[in-house]
Amino acid sequence: MIKLNVNDVEHSLDIEPDMPLLWALREETALRGTKFGCGLGLCGACTVHIDGAPVRSCSYPVSAAVGKQIKTIESIGTADAPHAVQQAWIEHQVPQCGYCQSGMQMAAVALLNSNPQPTDEDIDAAMTNLCRCGTYDRIRAAIKSAAKEKV
Ligand code: FES
Ligand code: FES
Structure with a gap:
């Protein structure tokens, strides 16, 4: 079981430790604002924050995100109160x-x-x-x- 904190919500996910974080976000937590572009760490469409730093989630294994604060676009403002x-x-x-x-x-x-x-x-x-x-x-x-x- 992999435990991830995403947008201040704890998730316990039955996934492999080498799964790319982007896959976990989109398929396991249904946060689909983060996009798949190249899958090679080149384009940045999959950028999220890990402990405040921008990270290309397509090339970042979930095991490296355990115990860290993951933030996705869904945590940045709302339609009524944009960042x-x-x-x-x-x-x-x-x-x-x-x-x-x-x-x-x-x-x-x-x-x-x-x-x-x-x-x-x-x-x-x-x-x-x-x-x-x-x-x-x-x-x-x-x-x-x-x-x-x-x-
Ligand atoms: S999808 Fe292009 S850098 Fe991640
Ligand atoms: S790829 Fe179309 S707005 Fe950037």
Whole structure:
């Protein structure tokens, strides 16, 4: 049995220790806001937070997440009370197809939590997720707006 704390809820899951965390989240806890993209740790569509740090859950075994705080996009704001990053995403109309965007937002939230006033260089260094629709300019603008909100 693997015990995982996801969004402050304890789960006891009958899964193999080497199962990728993304599989456990989507198939065992039914939290499907975290997306499968490449499955190779490259695109970032599967980004979640582990103890506050952004992690690519497709390449992260559940055994490594035991005893840690896992946060998914479902823990970041609500439709009625969006997180500052999500509000900025709306204002800048960031998404195109939207597939990469939950991972992008998780990466942006982690960046602003660790660096509330990032420079362009900081944003480029932290935001290594891929967007096949090319929304990068709007993402950068939205992160700057969210940073202003947090001042
Ligand atoms: S699906 Fe995890 S990095 Fe692409
Ligand atoms: S908005 Fe389509 S992949 Fe990023």
